[in-house]
Amino acid sequence: MQKEKVIILGSGPAGWSAAIYTSRANLNPLLISGNELGGQVSITYEVENYPGFPQGTTGPELVDSMRQQAEKFGARLEINEVIEVDFTKGSPFYMKTHSQEYEADAVIVATGASPVRLGVSGESDFIGRGVSFCATCDGFFFRGKDVVVVGGGDSALEEGLFLTKYASAVRVIHRRDMLRAGAALQRRALTNDKMSFVWDTAVERINGNGKVQAVEVRNLKSGAVETLPTDGVFIYVGHHPNSSLFEGQLAMDEHRYLITDKKMTTSVPGVFAAGEIQDPLYRQVATSVGQGSAAGIMAERWLSERASR
Ligand code: NAP
Numbered sequence: 001m002q003k004e005k006v007i008i009l010g011s012g013p014a015g016w017s018a019a020i021y022t023s024r025a026n027l028n029p030l031l032i033s034g035n036e037l038g039g040q041v042s043i044t045y046e047v048e049n050y051p052g053f054p055q056g057t058t059g060p061e062l063v064d065s066m067r068q069q070a071e072k073f074g075a076r077l078e079i080n081e082v083i084e085v086d087f088t089k090g091s092p093f094y095m096k097t098h099s100q101e102y103e104a105d106a107v108i109v110a111t112g113a114s115p116v117r118l119g120v121s122g123e124s125d126f127i128g129r130g131v132s133f134c135a136t137c138d139g140f141f142f143r144g145k146d147v148v149v150v151g152g153g154d155s156a157l158e159e160g161l162f163l164t165k166y167a168s169a170v171r172v173i174h175r176r177d178m179l180r181a182g183a184a185l186q187r188r189a190l191t192n193d194k195m196s197f198v199w200d201t202a203v204e205r206i207n208g209n210g211k212v213q214a215v216e217v218r219n220l221k222s223g224a225v226e227t228l229p230t231d232g233v234f235i236y237v238g239h240h241p242n243s244s245l246f247e248g249q250l251a252m253d254e255h256r257y258l259i260t261d262k263k264m265t266t267s268v269p270g271v272f273a274a275g276e277i278q279d280p281l282y283r284q285v286a287t288s289v290g291q292g293s294a295a296g297i298m299a300e301r302w303l304s305e306r307a308s309r
Helices: 013-024 059-072 135-142 154-163 183-190 285-308
Strands: 002-009 030-032 076-078 082-086 093-097 101-109 113-115 146-150 169-173 195-198 201-208 212-219 225-229 232-235 239-241 271-273
Touching: 002 013, 002 093, 002 285, 013 030, 013 059, 013 101, 013 285, 059 076, 101 285, 135 154, 135 232, 146 154, 154 169, 154 183, 154 232, 169 201, 183 195, 212 232, 271 285
Parallel strands: 002 030, 002 101, 030 076, 101 271, 146 169, 146 232, 169 195
Antiparallel strands: 082 093, 093 101, 113 239, 201 212, 212 225
């Protein structure tokens, strides 16, 4: 059993910010990365709304700088996945990865959120063969090709714009006739020559032979069904919190986001949460950084108050 003062779960902006604050407080935190090192922002090509970067930056660069900053102050990274936790007995809290068991006096949960799937026929079969949830990772493979993007939020437009660097045409298929994305992104997307929009339309099936060849879509107003030939389907229809590990142990809302108070404390004292795991509202790098910093500060205070009792 490895004993730690603070364990941080998750390696996105919230996790690294908590690591910067707890390492500067001499708590020597251990950050366990989870499946996706760097979290969602690490698969985001362009970040242009994070303060302090007037020219913009990329997700991987930003999260890697955060890691370097935390490690400089003594944070340690363990690339592994926590597969079991027991928070029911209070501090020290039990956690287990594929290779090690841990006990930590305090825990900061920053496990983030993952892309939602459409749940249509062909989606799972063609992952890696034309279906993707990551334009940054896969866009390069669609040079000169025709792709569709599903969704009408910030992610759909941002990643769609990124895809115009490679693809010859990017069609955004959205279930309504109004976009959810912010005004600046909408303006850029609507005026981009390579982008076009298919409104009031749902993807019902993804077809192909070994790789994606078409999507079957239904116009939700007229009911008309059509087949649109395409080489790639990029799906951006939202995210769900990575909270299954904490089922029955930490209080959650009806969408399974962790519930925290103003001090970033979960329903278990000594277990804090930050970033998208507890934030269905803002979900920005900047807000996750703020919440991670707050959780780091509160974990340190909780530990010192406990020690002085
Ligand atoms: P989102 O804002 O929840 O948008 C999801 C989109 O997918 C919506 O347009 C939604 O349609 C559509 N959708 C949902 N379920 C669907 C289904 N089953 N079939 C078809 N379409 C479906 O998710 P997101 O774009 O991933 O963004 C998540 C959060 O991250 C947001 O808070 C966003 O602001 C933030 N974000 C910010 C930036 C940035 O600021 N640069 C970049 C990326 C993400 P409806 O509109 O009809 O609901």
